[in-house]
Amino acid sequence: MYEPIRTKSVHTTTEGSYVPHRSREEELDIQLAGHLSALLAVTDELGLDAAAERIAEQVARLRGAPPARHAARTAAGASALHDRAHALAGRALVVAASRADTTVAILAAERMDAHAAGAAGLVGAP
Template sequence: MYEPIRTKSVHSTPAGPPSDFPHRSREEELDIQLAGHLGALLAVTDDLRALTASAELDTAAERLAREICRLRGGRTPLRAAPGASGDPAVLHRRAHALAGRALVVAASRADTAAAILAAERMDAHTAALTGPKELSTAH
């Protein structure tokens, strides 16, 4: 019927010897992924801060840096000098998308602090894109 396998498997098995390359747990992989999304969000936030000075953006950047530092075991995130050019609407859309990705990963790893921060950033960028809403005076 079938030819028996004559070569050694390239996949390690629990009964086999441990492999030479390091493996990361699912939680470690999610930490790395979340820190990456938050790092990208921090970069866009810094770009927005260069375009429009805002205490809210300054606070958001500080909170993002703290979360990244926590996820990376105390290592502070690298921050590039922000470019002072670009369309704020494009940057807000990019930041909204990055915050959404961070929210998905934070939810999958059950990281409440990061999920709350990501959701708040999504709301802030949505508000920046839609502008201030006027109150209705209709009776």
């Protein structure tokens, strides 16, 4: 009724084969660097140079190389950009707390406060 399987399954590995795995810490570093890179892009777009440099330093520390930066501008208004940056900083804060990186956690919390104030339209917020 059914023809027997003649080849090995693609779902099994052969004896002695090496399948690379990353540790939890490496995965968290990759995730944190990604969130910070996204935050850096929005921070650059807002023109917050001092904050962008601090974020870029942390991305470089996590990745071992300076981040790629560009000056692409979107049609989003400042309030929308602050909202986006606030959300990204919140994600970075969660991952930083998970990996016990107090430097990034403090930076992310500061950026959350600055972007919350910026979204609210407070003068001199960021």
